[in-house]
Amino acid sequence: MTDAAKQQVPIDEAVSGLPVPKTERGRRTLRALLDAAALEFGASGFHATGITDITRRAGVALGSFYTYFASKEDIFRALVTDLSAQVKAHVTPRVEEAPDALSREKAALGGYLDFVSQQQLIYRIIDEAEFVAPDAYQGHYRSTVARVTARLEAGAARGELKEGVGEVEAWAIAGMNVFLGLRYGVWGKDRDLAEVLARAHELVADGLRRR
Amino acid sequence: MTDAAKQQVPIDEAVSGLPVPKTERGRRTLRALLDAAALEFGASGFHATGITDITRRAGVALGSFYTYFASKEDIFRALVTDLSAQVKAHVTPRVEEAPDALSREKAALGGYLDFVSQQQLIYRIIDEAEFVAPDAYQGHYRSTVARVTARLEAGAARGELKEGVGEVEAWAIAGMNVFLGLRYGVWGKDRDLAEVLARAHELVADGLRRR
DNA sequence: CTGAAACATGAATCAAGATTCAACTTGAAA
DNA sequence: TTTCAAGTTGAATCTTGATTCATGTTTCAG
Numbered sequence: 001m002t003d004a005a006k007q008q009v010p011i012d013e014a015v016s017g018l019p020v021p022k023t024e025r026g027r028r029t030l031r032a033l034l035d036a037a038a039l040e041f042g043a044s045g046f047h048a049t050g051i052t053d054i055t056r057r058a059g060v061a062l063g064s065f066y067t068y069f070a071s072k073e074d075i076f077r078a079l080v081t082d083l084s085a086q087v088k089a090h091v092t093p094r095v096e097e098a099p100d101a102l103s104r105e106k107a108a109l110g111g112y113l114d115f116v117s118q119q120q121l122i123y124r125i126i127d128e129a130e131f132v133a134p135d136a137y138q139g140h141y142r143s144t145v146a147r148v149t150a151r152l153e154a155g156a157a158r159g160e161l162k163e164g165v166g167e168v169e170a171w172a173i174a175g176m177n178v179f180l181g182l183r184y185g186v187w188g189k190d191r192d193l194a195e196v197l198a199r200a201h202e203l204v205a206d207g208l209r210r211r
Numbered sequence: 212m213t214d215a216a217k218q219q220v221p222i223d224e225a226v227s228g229l230p231v232p233k234t235e236r237g238r239r240t241l242r243a244l245l246d247a248a249a250l251e252f253g254a255s256g257f258h259a260t261g262i263t264d265i266t267r268r269a270g271v272a273l274g275s276f277y278t279y280f281a282s283k284e285d286i287f288r289a290l291v292t293d294l295s296a297q298v299k300a301h302v303t304p305r306v307e308e309a310p311d312a313l314s315r316e317k318a319a320l321g322g323y324l325d326f327v328s329q330q331q332l333i334y335r336i337i338d339e340a341e342f343v344a345p346d347a348y349q350g351h352y353r354s355t356v357a358r359v360t361a362r363l364e365a366g367a368a369r370g371e372l373k374e375g376v377g378e379v380e381a382w383a384i385a386g387m388n389v390f391l392g393l394r395y396g397v398w399g400k401d402r403d404l405a406e407v408l409a410r411a412h413e414l415v416a417d418g419l420r421r422r
Numbered sequence: 423c424t425g426a427a428a429c430a431t432g433a434a435t436c437a438a439g440a441t442t443c444a445a446c447t448t449g450a451a452a
Numbered sequence: 453t454t455t456c457a458a459g460t461t462g463a464a465t466c467t468t469g470a471t472t473c474a475t476g477t478t479t480c481a482g
Contacts, residue, residue: 026458168411174390175386179386207417
């Protein structure tokens with residue numbers, strides 16, 4: 001996570017599910033722990049990172065961890081929620097600028113690829129949640145897909161897309177995005193992302209377009 | 212894993228990377244350990260299952276485990292290779308029966324959805340490999356996608372698909388398949404798989420078809 | 423039959439690391 | 453100033469579970 005990214009992320013009870021510390025000092029410590037945990041979990045994975053790795057990086061004593069989190073899983077879950085919101089915050093504005101249904105899908109895929117290739121750590125954390133915090137993982141994808149579904153249905157209603165497109169297509173598109181991000185954003189940058197985006201979007205556009 | 216599935220899976224050094232035991236008794240024990248491990252890892256995940264869980268279910272003493280595997284990760288890796296071959300063995304014949312490029316893709320998706328919804332455990336094991344045995348995970352998807360790419364390029368050469376389809380489209384399709392399998396095969400069976408298949412395939416077919 | 427080689431056994435070892443806790447510090451309200 | 457809730461500290465505790473190993477037992481080629 002970049003310093004810039006850290007600035008943007010105030011503690012928010014509604015999002016993280018955590019009680020907000022009463023003092024400024026407490027909020028700073030909590031934020032330091034979350035940021036450190038993102039780096040450590042992202043780099044080493046859930047099981048390989050110790051609480052001490054997190055507190056060391058955060059510049060905080062071991063015991064302080066338990067002032068804010070009940071367990072290692074607890075902070076991981078909070079992180080997933082936090083990061084899920086970041087992905088959404090990165091993609092949504094780009095989508096909203098797009099003028100029609102097809103370009104909205106292109107903007108969404110482009111924004112996602114972009115984000116993932118810059119924040120590979122975040123990708124790994126959300127993905128590992130499938131096993132560490134399955135509820136948070138499902139929550140992330142269910143809400144992501146719900147947004148896609150809504151876009152597709154709106155596009156269909158407006159006559160820009162095939163009639164009947166909906167949830168199934170949304171899951172398909174989400175899976176596509178995730179795998180393309182994994183392959184071309186995380187595993188290797190051997191292809192120009194713009195080219196990947198163009199090719200993938202042609203597939204989707206021809207698949208969704210009203211015929 | 213069903214009993215039927217067990218029968219089909221002899222120990223094969225080339226696939227599993229393990230030395231084949233010299234005696235019949237040894238081969239039986241190794242197979243029992245692999246089958247037990249698939250059940251335990253699939254049900255509880257890598258970190259939550261202990262070696263004792265595996266040996267108990269296999270009906271074998273704790274120490275015997277280390278006659279066959281160097282570590283817990285070792286058996287997990289072998290399992291991924293083993294299961295990857297099973298997925299391929301389930302899907303390939305169906306694909307080969309199909310007469311043209313588009314129906315081959317439909318057969319592949321159908322076969323995969325079918326397999327995953329019956330063998331949810333296998334799905335989880337392969338997916339968890341992303342974190343436990345990243346090399347085996349990448350190997351599985353890279354070879355899966357290589358097969359898809361070859362199918363698409365053959366279809367394009369035959370004039371059945373758009374010109375230029377290839378690797379990017381193959382990763383997109385693979386991601387789609389995986390997410391649809393996860394959502395409709397593993398998380399919930401609230402939709403008829405045949406309907407999911409029909410809708411998803413329409414998306415892919417319109418996306419790939421020569422225009 | 424016989425002796426290796428292969429395989430089986432499970433109690434003991436050992437390290438790692440999550441969690442607890444009792445004493446201490448800070449800061450702001452009264 | 454005083455007080456107290458909020459926050460900080462890190463050594464000590466405690467559990468868990470992977471791995472080792474010394475001692476049997478089985479298999480099978482010769």
